[in-house]
Every structure is written in structure tokens, then in C-alpha cells.
Amino acid sequence: MTEKALRLGTRRSRLAMAQSGQVADAVSQVTGRPVELVEITTYGDTSREHLAQIGGTGVFVTALRDALLRGEVDFAVHSLKDLPTSQPEELVLAAVPVREDPRDVIVARDALKFTDLPRGARIGTGSPRRMAQLNAYARAHGLDIETVPIRGNVDTRIGYVRDGGLDAVVLAAAGLNRIGRGEEVTDFLSVDTVLPAPGQGALAVECPADRAELIAALAELDDPFTRVAVTAERSLLAALEAGCSAPVGALADLPPYAAPFERGNPHADGQIVKEMRLRGVVGTTDGSRMVQLSTTGPVPETHDQATTLGRQLAAEMLAQGAAGLMGERAQ
Numbered sequence: 001m002t003e004k005a006l007r008l009g010t011r012r013s014r015l016a017m018a019q020s021g022q023v024a025d026a027v028s029q030v031t032g033r034p035v036e037l038v039e040i041t042t043y044g045d046t047s048r049e050h051l052a053q054i055g056g057t058g059v060f061v062t063a064l065r066d067a068l069l070r071g072e073v074d075f076a077v078h079s080l081k082d083l084p085t086s087q088p089e090e091l092v093l094a095a096v097p098v099r100e101d102p103r104d105v106i107v108a109r110d111a112l113k114f115t116d117l118p119r120g121a122r123i124g125t126g127s128p129r130r131m132a133q134l135n136a137y138a139r140a141h142g143l144d145i146e147t148v149p150i151r152g153n154v155d156t157r158i159g160y161v162r163d164g165g166l167d168a169v170v171l172a173a174a175g176l177n178r179i180g181r182g183e184e185v186t187d188f189l190s191v192d193t194v195l196p197a198p199g200q201g202a203l204a205v206e207c208p209a210d211r212a213e214l215i216a217a218l219a220e221l222d223d224p225f226t227r228v229a230v231t232a233e234r235s236l237l238a239a240l241e242a243g244c245s246a247p248v249g250a251l252a253d254l255p256p257y258a259a260p261f262e263r264g265n266p267h268a269d270g271q272i273v274k275e276m277r278l279r280g281v282v283g284t285t286d287g288s289r290m291v292q293l294s295t296t297g298p299v300p301e302t303h304d305q306a307t308t309l310g311r312q313l314a315a316e317m318l319a320q321g322a323a324g325l326m327g328e329r330a331q
């Protein structure tokens with residue numbers, strides 16, 4: 001007996017198609033049902049690209065969510081870092097699968113590492129979070145670099161290095177890995193140098209709140225540790241009242257004394273790690289002023305505990321003047 005295919009709504013970009021395809025395979029495995037990708041188009045391709053550049057990624061999330069609400073598709077996959085912190089009542093995050101590498105990386109000319117970039121090197125990134133932290137590191141370590149605001153998709157950004165316009169660009173490891181360009185990375189930026197965006201490297205699988213059976217099936221893809229980690233990170237972001245373009249980094253992972261192989265996964269090799277470290281950073285894009293705090297405690301057991309943890313760290317950051325550093329916006 002063949003069952004009806006589940007419809008997965010997706011954007012057309014290389015990254016969206018890659019991550020939707022991967023989730024489609026996993027859903028197909030757990031449900032035994034075929035999954036069909038349904039491309040969601042909003043405006044013409046040109047204006048879509050244009051909107052991506054001026055309006056950020058929120059417009060795409062909205063288009064996918066509208067398709068879910070209209071019943072045109074059964075579920076959708078988002079990059080968690082692009083998802084607004086507010087959740088519409090009619091939709092649920094049915095699964096947050098195991099997180100990919102959350103780090104930022106550089107793709108530089110001549111296989112250069114970040115700290116080997118020559119004086120005056122031009123590094124492209126449109127993200128105030130990346131600018132702030134790269135500039136803060138450069139100030140502290142006597143590096144002479146210039147961050148250059150750029151926009152566009154991953155291919156466009158790497159193109160700026162290939163055509164010689166820039167010495168390096170900063171991108172998320174997860175995105176490059178998912179589109180099969182991970183080998184072009186020339187250096188991984190330690191999260192001690194650049195904290196990733198809240199939710200970076202994680203995916204969100206969303207479906208209508210009234211589809212109990214589907215929710216239960218999708219829940220098999222959920223990774224409980226990734227879920228509490230990103231919940232704490234996003235709660236911190238929300239409590240700072242920062243938008244997706246604010247210079248805010250956050251990462252919940254295992255404390256530094258945990259063996260590297262199990263970082264990010266407390267259940268690896270049957271070992272249960274009971275502690276989680278949450279770090280947050282806010283800074284001015286020139287890197288001259290930063291507020292960076294961390295807290296380590298038991299891994300939250302519930303959504304509410306994770307939310308409280310993020311809120312508490314945000315409150316401490318605000319008490320140290322974080323709000324005054326967030327005035328700047330990306331372009």
C-alpha cells in the first residue's frame with residue numbers, strides 16, 4: 001500500500017533545497033512515506049533576490065509560514081537562526097534536529113588563516129555580529145583588518161574572494177557544509193573569538209499545530225540537547241529585544257572540560273554530560289565596546305528552564321549596558 005506523499009515547502013535557494021532535501025530523506029525514513037518538495041515562490045526571482053538583500057530572511061520565513069497556514073504544504077524547514085523569536089500560535093516547531101557545526105569560518109585567498117591575514121586585509125561580512133567580534137579581536141591582538149559590508153548568497157560572497165575584490169569572507173560552516181562547499185573553508189573561527197548567531201547550525205522543522213499525528217512523526221527527528229540549547233540562545237536574543245540584524249552572538253554548548261568529541265551532544269558514546277554553558281555577546285560593530293557573559297549550570301530539562309536561563313543571562317548583560325551597544329543596525 002502506498003501512502004500519500006507529505007509536502008515539504010521550501011525556498012529555491014541552493015542552501016534551502018539542500019537542507020530541505022536532507023530533512024525530506026529523514027522524514028521519509030521515520031514515516032515510511034514519500035516526501036515531495038514543493039517550491040514556494042513569492043515574487044519573481046529578481047525581486048526575491050532583492051528582498052533578500054533589503055529585507056533580510058524574514059520575508060522568506062513568512063512566505064513558507066503562509067503556505068503552511070493555507071494548507072498548501074504539510075511542513076517546512078527553516079535555518080533556525082533566520083527564524084523570528086516569536087512563534088505563531090497556529091504553528092509548532094515539531095523538531096529541532098541535531099545541530100551541525102555552529103562555528104563561523106573564513107574563506108580566504110591563498111588558503112590564509114584568519115590570524116595570518118596581511119596588514120590592511122579586507123574581510124567581507126554583512127553581519128554586525130561578525131564585524132563587532134572580528135574588530136574586537138583585531139583590537140585586542142594588534143591585527144590590522146578592515147571589515148567590509150557585503151550582501152548576497154553564499155556563492156556571491158565567495159565570488160568576492162575569487163575575483164580578488166576581498167581577501168576573505170566570513171560564512172557559517174553549516175551552510176557551506178550543507179551545499180557541499182565545506183572544503184573551501186580556509187580557517188574555522190573559534191567560538192571563543194566569534195560567538196555564532198543564536199541558533200546557527202540548527203534547523204527548525206515546522207508544521208501546523210493541529211496535525212497531531214504529523215507532529216508525533218516529526219518529533220522523531222528532534223534532538224533534545226540541540227533543542228534546549230537553541231531555546232536558551234533564542235530566549236537570550238528575545239530578552240535583549242534584539243532583531244536578527246543586531247550584533248548579538250549566543251551559544252549554548254557543553255562546558256570546556258567536556259571531551260571535544262562529545263561537545264554539543266551530551267549523549268555521545270553513552271556519556272551523559274549534565275552541564276551546559278550559555279554564552280552571550282553584544283558589541284558595537286567597530287569592536288570598541290563589548291559585553292560578553294557566560295553561565296554554566298545543569299542542562300535545562302524543560303523549555304521553560306531553558307527560556308529562564310537565556311532571560312537571566314540577558315538581564316545580566318543589560319545590567320552591564322548591553323542595550324546601549326545595540327543601536328547600530330546592518331546598513
Ligand SMILES: NCc1[nH]cc(CCC(=O)O)c1CC(=O)O
Nearest residue numbers: 079081171172174175200201202
Ligand atoms: N544569514 C543567512 C544564513 N542563514 C543560515 C545560514 C547557514 C548556516 C546556518 O544554518 O546556521 C546562512 C548563511 C551564513 O550565515 O553564512
